[in-house]
Amino acid sequence: MLQKSKHLLLSFVATNQFHPSFAGFLVNPFWLCRRALYHKLGEYAPHLLGRTLDFGCGTGPYRALLTSATEYIGLEYDSPENRMYKRADIYYNGETIPLDDASIDSVLSTQTLEHVPNPDRIVSEWARILRPEGHLLLTMPFMWPEHEMPYDFQRYTTNGLRNILEKNGFEILSQERLLCDCRAPAQLFLAWLYDILKFGTQRPSVQLLLAAFLCAPVSLAATALSKITPQNTNTYMDNMVLAKRMRT
Structure with a gap:
């Protein structure tokens, strides 16, 4: 019985790291921002149709939200650590995504763009692999402590994100600030x-x-x-x- 209770507790803790329930405030110090992020992703993720790339997928915590996707492709930067601990389908060299032009219907990127040293290059790669009128769903922190050092390179304001997306061929359909x-x-x-x-x-x-x-x-x-x-x-x-x- 004790072993079963311990297993249930550990499962509850793990689930509430990225999919916070109301009771998750008891076990997750980041419950406030993670819960808001999860709920909003749940609203927007159905816009991602067809063949969908999860850029910087990690362990794929938001894969289940992609209810309109017909194919899921998780991508991570190619490193020994990522190959060991992440759940990616493909890896890239930090410059070029190994997919053909206009071969993807949708791109999801959650809390990742701050970790690339060449954001303009990456956004242009998203545009290259996306079919015309394909959707991008992007989340990125505005205020957050430095983390995953030394791989934390920038933060963007709403105007900063709009600028980098529009100059690389994207049209903004919706933009929201979370926890205002x-x-x-x-x-x-x-x-x-x-x-x-x-x-x-x-x-x-x-x-x-x-x-x-x-x-x-x-x-x-x-x-x-x-x-x-x-x-x-x-x-x-x-x-x-x-x-x-x-x-x-």
Whole structure:
């Protein structure tokens, strides 16, 4: 019975890292931003049709949201670590995506563009492999601590993202700012706490205790306050953009 309970707890923790339920605030220090991101991706992902490339797929946490895709292709940068720990179908050299021109119907990229040193090149590659009027769904942090160092290179404002997409042949269909309220500074505080307390190096049991007794109250309080405090679109966590490849 104890072993089964432990297994259920670990499964709950793993599921709530990228697919946060309401109860996920108890185990995930990043619950505020991850829950908002997951819900919005759920709204926009059905726009991605046909043969879909998940650029920077990691372990494919959002694959199940691609309900309109007929084929899923996960892509990662080619490195020994990525080949060992990621779940990619193809790997690329950081410059050229190994797919033919106009061979993809849709592209998904979640929280990845900040990790490439050549964003213009990558966006032009997305345009190259997309068929005309194919869709791109892109998310990227606006405010977030440096992470996955030394592979963290930039952040973009809404205008910055619009500029890099439009000059590479995309038309913006929709653009949203996520967590434009008091949850944004609350999440930044929790990210600071995560680093200061070195969550990632703690034993799993210690991580759970820290998340439940330190992070969860902040997440709940910020969520409650967000219902009664004003929004501020200048202070937000993430950008989400749905765009289409323009015909040339």
